[in-house]
Amino acid sequence: MADADISIRVRGVRNQFGSHVIHEGLDLDVRRGEILGVVGGSGSGKSVLMRTIIGLQIPQEGEVEVLGHSITDARDDRDIDIRSRWGVLFQGGALFSTLTVAENVEVPLREFYPEITDELRQEIARYKVLLSGLPAEAAAKYPAELSGGMKKRAGLARALALDPELLFLDEPTAGLDPIGAAAFDQLILRLQQTLDLTVFLITHDLDTLYEICDRVAVIADRRIIAVGTIPELLALDHPWIQEYFNGPRGRAAQDAAERHEAAKVMAMTLFPQDGDAPSAQKA
């Protein structure tokens, strides 16, 4: 595969805290324009991998390249000039608690593009908030006034502030109710299609994997043991993968995805002109 089609390239990464080795010889490629789901048991180093890719955690060994720029060779934060080309949604939203939602979205804009007029910046913040599925009133609220799901959406609005090419999501649906989680999945999918995003998605949510991920990478034994579509992964007989996807929850998610797919096909045949409608309504 040509280099231009690889957004994130991780080679031989080793991360270690004290004597505890998190990653060893970890390789991963994320292709341009795909949604890559990353799964693994608790403590297997999914978040550490994300932090390594975005340069918050410096690996002991190995190389990380994002959009053709080396992250591991960067001396300090300023060297990484591709920060304006990615957006990150942290697990808890990590909104700045003393700023309103709109001001949170404006922070990266101010930082990278100070020449943008106040008027335009406020308009950008407003429509980003709307694009993330929040009501317009939410823009003037402080994070403490928002529910968990709204915080995630606000965090997403901030991650999208600079129209990034790459989006990192750390467990975006964790802690959301099933309806909210499904809506968030659809939101990510719609945004990914509209904005041509490449998405690096850490999740425990099997429904998310089935619904929106193009490929899934499995972390176990300190490295990525397999990357592929879910049917490809199911064909492997690694015990952890089998247990993960064929456990009771895995089965349920699989059935739900099949039912959903069948309903979609039916809707497409019955109402071919608005085949997009079911997902749009859901979101």
Added chain:
Amino acid sequence: MRELTDFQFVAGANGETALAFSGPMTVASLGQADARLRAAGDAFVEIDLSAVTRIDTVGAWTVWRLARDTGARITGCSDEAQKLVDAIRRADAGAPEVPERRLPLFSRVPAHVGMVMIGLGQGAVQVLGFMGQIIQTCGILIRHPSRFRMKALVHQMELVGVNALAIIGLMSFLVGIVIAQQGAVQLRQFGAEIYTVNLVGRLTLRELGVLMTAIMVAGRSGSAFSAQLGTMKLTEEVDAMRTIGVSPVEALVIPRILATMIMMPLLGFYSAFIGIIGGAFLSSMTLGIPFFTFLARIQEVVPLYDVWVGLTKAPVFGLIVAIAGCYQGMQVKNNAEEVGTRTTAAVVMAIFMVIVLDAFFAVFFTEIGWG
């Protein structure tokens, strides 16, 4: 050098004006063009995007905003541009404009004054409520002594008292030196240098020992109480305690208040003692009063009730410092900034109240003949 967005007005075939964009229309390139665009007016009926090389949602927003406000039609869209403009239009449609939250200046100032006044009133009621809670919890603890947290008390005593010994000792020693030195300079004018002993002895035992210690404890421990409890409130630890059936006042507040009240007299006395040592040290160096003579004189010139005055005030000051810290900590909610403002408030409130009460004590003790 990054490429910037450009635009120009071109006359169409039938005398209509079109606004033609060229170059990339992205967040990185639109900044300067946007300002000119807003000044350029709205005399066009068509927005031509055929020369646009790249577009993102910021470009799409700009196009959509112009189209929405002027009613102009959009032409020359690439598929991508069309997709983005549609997405923006869907998001924008029907969403109300959010009114500004800020009031005009003339209403803002009185509104703010009013808020502060209401806040003060509510604060007074809340402090009263907090003290009520403490008294109530004390009652419960007296009836059920087994629920008292001895370990927490001892831990807090170490933090408040033992760990403060070095800094309070150093501070008191230096203050003792300063009093002795400045006192001696003034008293020398009357040939009464020997009264330096009275000055140092009475001042440190009655006033300065306890007052300086209270200020130091407010800065060290009062602020720590507020920040600790505030952070615990933010991380919902206090709520978790409540749901398990542990009273936060019982588990967090009472040990801190009690520890401060116990340690304050000890620290105050220690501070006065070190202050006297400091005075004696300076006197022996510069005034020709030998070290042990200075100490012996202290016994003769300082009445015992000066010690009692200091020791009576100390636990009261400790109570004030601890209540201010714990109260402000328990009031934290919403965000991290609040922890900072509440901690500042705790220290300011504690020191202010300590000094006010000290003035009352001065009058009181003089009236009962302990002057």
